[in-house]
Amino acid sequence: MEILLALCAAGVYGVADYCGGRASRTVSAITVTVAGQACGLVVLLVIVLISRVPPPPLSDWIWGGIGGIAGSSGLLAFYKAMGSGFMTVVAPISAGTATAVPVIVGLSTGERPSFLALCGIPVALVAIALVSDAFGPDHRRAPRLVIVMAFGSGAVFGSLFVILAHTNDNSGLWPVLAMRFTSVPFMFIVLLLTKNTISSARPQFRYVAGSGVLDSAANGLYLLAARHGLMSLVATINSFYPASTLLLATGLDGEKVHRPQMVGLVLACVALIMITVS
Numbered sequence: 001m002e003i004l005l006a007l008c009a010a011g012v013y014g015v016a017d018y019c020g021g022r023a024s025r026t027v028s029a030i031t032v033t034v035a036g037q038a039c040g041l042v043v044l045l046v047i048v049l050i051s052r053v054p055p056p057p058l059s060d061w062i063w064g065g066i067g068g069i070a071g072s073s074g075l076l077a078f079y080k081a082m083g084s085g086f087m088t089v090v091a092p093i094s095a096g097t098a099t100a101v102p103v104i105v106g107l108s109t110g111e112r113p114s115f116l117a118l119c120g121i122p123v124a125l126v127a128i129a130l131v132s133d134a135f136g137p138d139h140r141r142a143p144r145l146v147i148v149m150a151f152g153s154g155a156v157f158g159s160l161f162v163i164l165a166h167t168n169d170n171s172g173l174w175p176v177l178a179m180r181f182t183s184v185p186f187m188f189i190v191l192l193l194t195k196n197t198i199s200s201a202r203p204q205f206r207y208v209a210g211s212g213v214l215d216s217a218a219n220g221l222y223l224l225a226a227r228h229g230l231m232s233l234v235a236t237i238n239s240f241y242p243a244s245t246l247l248l249a250t251g252l253d254g255e256k257v258h259r260p261q262m263v264g265l266v267l268a269c270v271a272l273i274m275i276t277v278s
Contacts (some may be wrong), residue, residue: 002229006237009221012214014244020075020211021082021245023204028196029079033072034187035201036212041180044173044216053172060167064246067163072183074156075215076190081149091132093150094157096125099239101158102165106232113233113275120274124236127271130264132242133267161235164219165226176219213231233275240268 023032055061081090103121105108113121167175191198202206225234243265250257 001223002234003237003272005221005225005228006234007015007240007272009225010238010240011244012218012221013238013241014246015248016211016214016218017241018245018248019207019214020079023201023207023211024079024082027201027204029076029192030187030191031198031201032079032204032208032211033076034169034184034191035198035205035208036210036215037072038184038212039189039209040212040216041184043176043213044177044180044220048173048177051172053170056168056171056174056178060171060175061178063163063167064175065182067160067175068182069186070156071160071179072187074153074160076187077101077149077156081146081153085123086143086146090116090146090150091245092129092212093248094149094154095128095132095239095242097151097154098157099125099128099235102161103232103236105162106230106235109229111230111232113230114278117275120271121232121236123267123274124239124271127264127267128239128242130260131240131246131268132264142239158164158235161222161238161249162231164223165231165234166234167223169227173220173223176216176223179219180216190253237272240272243268 020032020036023036078090078094081094097119164175222234222238225238246257246261246265
């Protein structure tokens with residue numbers, strides 16, 4: 001069950017990233033982040049109230065709040081880095097770092113995956129690098145600031161995965177809602193300070209709303225997966241999210257798939273099998 005949930009989370013994260021990246025072509029990354037997460041907040045609030053799960057303890061609210069501010073900052077850095085024209089550099093660095101953090105934390109706190117699953121983790125990292133086209137023909141030397149933002153966003157995402165995995169098992173989606181309760185006001189302040197406007201997102205509203213709602217949905221799916229399985233393995237499966245972004249970019253935008261990316265998709269399947277059968 002946890003593998004299926006993590007795989008679903010990866011697919012939804014990838015679609016959310018595609019929507020956010022598509023919207024960021026003509027709308028500022030700050031506006032996309034604020035408007036998208038506000039839409040996600042509304043949907044999450046409705047789902048949590050319908051579920052009738054009682055509010056979690058104070059510790060979950062605190063961790064959710066910290067995760068909300070950190071996650072929105074990481075998402076902003078990710079969108080800015082992706083919009084710099086060095087997507088083939090940013091995507092694999094961010095995905096690899098986001099995977100490494102929970103894997104390291106999980107193994108250091110006592111998680112012991114099987115030998116086959118441990119072998120599947122580095123295979124997955126190589127697969128994501130290939131899927132993200134890190135070695136493609138358009139690869140160029142990225143500026144240091146872009147690389148720093150890629151590592152920074154990945155580290156923040158990985159830390160967010162650790163935070164979600166350590167929330168109360170009976171808290172439902174309240175921790176994700178707590179994240180949005182802090183991230184939306186925080187990013188709105190950033191929006192005002194940078195003199196951007198929400199109205200500028202109107203022409204790309206469906207992509208903006210999609211990025212926020214789907215990102216919240218993916219967080220919820222990951223949270224459920226982490227509660228059922230080892231964080232180190234769930235985070236590794238979750239790192240496959242660039243694959244769905246690639247498929248959408250290929251199908252909707254007409255982008256070409258290079259041979260290394262095809263190899264990466266095959267390796268991702270191999271890594272998934274290694275982790276699943278272990």
